[in-house]
Amino acid sequence: MSHRTSPIRIIAYCPAGAPGVAGRTGSADYSYAFVLERFRPVLDTVGAVIEVHTEEQVRQAVLAAPDSPIVLSFAPVHRTPLDVGAPVVPVFAWEFDTLPRWTEDAVTIDWAQILSRCAAAITLSEHTRTVVRSCTTTPVWAIPAPVFDRFHPLRVAPTRGLTLPVRVIDSADLAAVATMSEIQWDGQPQEFTFGAEHLDTGRLVGFHRAEEWGCWSESAQVAIVLPFPVDGRVQLGFDCVGVGPNAGRTVTVRAATATAPLTLPTERARVTVRLDVAQPVSQLTITGLLPTRTGTAHDLRRLGMGLSGLRVERSPTWWEALRGRGNAPGPTSAPATQPLTLDGVVYTSVFNPADGRKDWRAMVTAFCSAFRDEPSATLVLKMTHRSLAAFVGPLLSALQESGPLQCRVLALHGYLTEVQLAELAAATDFYVNSSTGEGLCMPMMEFMSLGVPAIAPRHTAMAEYLTDANSLPVQWSLYPTCWPQDPSRRWRTHLCRVHWDSLREQFQASHELASGQPDRHRAMREDAIRTQREFSGDRAVGERLRHVMAAVIEAGP
C-alpha cells in the first residue's frame, strides 16, 4: 500500500465552466458545472483541489503538481481528457440503459472504450454504475452529488409570499406576455428563423410541430412572442405561404392596437408589412386564418399559413431618422423583481425546458386536466434556460388548448440564487418530475433537502432516493429510443415513458393529501429530509470519495 503524507492533489476539470452565468444557462452539459459546484466543498475535505476548464489547463496542472495528482473530469464521458500524465476519473451521469457507441465522419464515440482507459469512474447513480459495469471492467463507484448540507441549512418557514428576480408568465394574466421584455433591442434588424432545430420556433403560439423548413399554423389566430417590445414605425418581413383557401387570402397582423393587412402568397416568399405601434408590445398576432385540411385524405392536420422566418426592423420616419430614434435602444432586459403570492396547494418543478427528456408538456396538461375547476392549485415551473424562446410558445399553446382554467400555472424565467430557491421551496407543497430519465435530478434532491416531498416516477437515478414515505409514485414503462446526438437515430436504448393518467391521478391524490391529511404531508416532508441527509449528505459522500481516491492511488498510474 502506498503512503502519502502530502494531501491528495485533485485536478477538477469541468469544460462547462463555472455555474451562475445566466447567458449560458440551459446550454449543453451546463449541469456539470453545478455538479462540480456541489462536489467542491466535499472535495476540499478530501484533498487539495485545483479547478480547470480546458484540457491544456489539465496538462499544465499535472506538470505543475509536486506529486501524482488525480484528475476528476466533470463532463460527459466522451469529453474526458485522456493521456494527461495522471490517473483520470470521469464523474458523470447517464440515464439510459446502454452506453453510447457510434461512428460519424470516421470519428467513433465509444464510452465503454474511453472508460476502459480511465483509472476509475464515478457515476452519480447506482443506475448508471450498473450500466457501466455491464460494459467495462474499469472500477466504478456510485456517488451522488452532495446536495443536502448545502441546501438544508437554507430552509425557512413556510410562506406563500415571495419576491423573486424573474419574468413571470401567469396563466391568470396571459395578456402580460404581450409586453414582456427579454433582451435589449438596439434597433438593428433582427432575423428569426422557425423550423425544427431552431430555438426561435419556441416563440410561435398556435402552430403545429415544427418541420425542417418551418411551421404550419394550427389555429385561426396565431402569435409570435418577440424577445423585445417594439414600438414606433416597425417593418415586419414574414417568410410565409398560405395553404388552401389561405393562399392569396389577406389576414391581419396586429401589434397592440396597430394593425396591417398581410396577403399570404401562394408560394413561400417574404411579405413585408409596416405598423405604427403606439405603445411597446412584444407579441404579434395574426388573425383571420382559415385552418383547413389540405385536401388529401392523408394529413389530418388543419393548416392555415406556413412560416419559416421573420425580420423585424425599425422603419423610422425621416424626422425620427434625423433625430436618431431609429436606432434607439429598447427597454432594459433585466427582469424586474416580482412579488408573487402562491395560493392553495403549490407544485414546483425546476428544469431546462429545451431538454426534451423532461416531458414538461405532459406535466402542464396533466395538471390542467386534474385541476381545471380547482382554484386552489398552483403549478410553478422554474425554467432553467437563457431564453424565453425555449418554452414560451409551447407553454402558451398548451394553456390555450387547455381552455378556461380555475387553477394557475406560473412559469418563472430568471436566475435564482440558492437562497431564493430555498424561499421557493418554502412555498412549495410538492416537487414534480415527469422526466423520461434522470442521471440524478439535483433540483428535486435540493427541494427534498428543504423538506418538499415529490411526485415523480421511480426510475433511473430517482429510484434510489424516492420511497413511499417521501413521494407519490408516477407509473412509467420502458420505450425504445435512440441515444441523444446519435446521428443514425437507431433505437438502441430505452427511455422511461411516464404514464400521463397516472401523473394526473397523483396530482389529484396529492391535493387531497395536502388539503386533508396534514400529518401525513408533514411526515413526508420529514422523510424527504431524512432520505437526502443519508443519500447526499457531505459525510456519506466524503467517505465514499476518500475511498475512491485511496483505491486509485493504490492502483497506481
Add this chain to the structure above:
Amino acid sequence: MTTSPLPVHLALGPPAPSEPSPSPRCPPDAALSAWQAALRADPGFEVLPEPGGVVLRFVAPADVSSVGPGEVAVVDWPRDTWNPGITPGLRAIVTHSALGARSLAQAVGNQVPVLAVPIPEPIHEGPAEPTDELTFTGWSYDSRRTGPAPEGAQRIELRPGGRLITVVGDAQDADRRWADALFAFTESQRDRADLTLFVWLSHADPRTGPAVVADVVDRSLPYRCRVVVGLGEMTAAQYAAMLARTTGLVAGNDEDGGLRPLVDAMAAGVPAIGSPRVFPYLISDETGVPTGSYDEIAISLVADEPTLTRMTSVPDWPTVVTALTWCADAAGDALRARGVAAADAARSHRNPAAATRALAALIAAT
C-alpha cells in the same frame, strides 16, 4: 298480432356538406352499408329509398352539429369530450364503441340519448384455408429483400415461412402505434429467423406511405427475424387468407372506432393482442393476449380550434414485448384454444340482430 315495420331512411353526410369530412379515419359510408344490410334483413324495419320515416344520418364527428331535429346521428365518435353543439330536437346519437359513447355522453350531457352498439356486420364464414402465400397489390418493405423496393404499385406475393404475427394499423396514425409493435418484435425476437411480422397499413397514401415506413424501419437494429410492411389494396379473399395464416393479431390503432380489423381477425379464429382498456369485452386471457395501456390527452381532431379534449391510449410497451413473445413461443394447442374463444367473442360482439333490436328500442324510447 303483427306490427308494421318501422320505416327508416339512411342518409350519408350532413344535409349540405360545407367541406370534405375531416375525419377519414372513421368513414361513415362503411358503417352505413353495414346498417343498411342489417336493417333490410330485419323484418321490423322498412328501409325507404327516399327521405321519410326515421332518418339515420351517418356523419363524421365534426358534422354531428348539422344533423337535423328528429333525426338520429350515427357517428364513430373518437374519445373526445369536445362538445360539437347539437341541433335542438336531435332524436339520438348512435356510436359504435363504448368508449366513444362515454366521451360523447360527457360532451353533450343529457341533452340527447346516446347508444353504443357495434357495427352490425354479420360474420359470414369460418376461417379460410391457410395458404403459404400472402398476396396484395401495392407497395411493401421486406427486411429480407435485397436491393431497393420497386416503385409504384405491384402485385406482392409473400411466403412468410414459420409463424406469422400480423399488425393491422393505420398509416395516418400520427403516433404510429403500429411501430410500437414493430420495435417490440424486432427487439424481442431479434434472433428468431423462423418468425415473420406482417404490418398491414390501411389508409396509406401511396406517395408518402413508403417514406413513413422507411422512417420507422430504418431505426430498427439488425435482426434475423423477418419484417414485412404492406401498403395498398387487399381483396376480401386475400385478407381472409392473411388472417388464416396469422398466429396472432396486434390491434395497432389507439382508437377503438368500429373495431373492424380486430373483430374480423377474432372471427377468423386469430387470438388478439391488445389492451382490454381499449377493446373492452373483446380481449382477455381467454381470447388473446392482453397488453397494458394508459391514457394520454391529445389535441382534438374535430374541434374548430385545437383543444385538449381527446384521450388517446398509449401501449405499455414492455407488455407488448411480453405478448409477442408469448405468441411466438406458445404451443399450438394453446393458440388454437384462444382462437376458438376469440371467434366466439367476435360473433357475440358483432350480432346484427342484437344491433337492430337495440336501435328499435332506442327509437321507441325517443
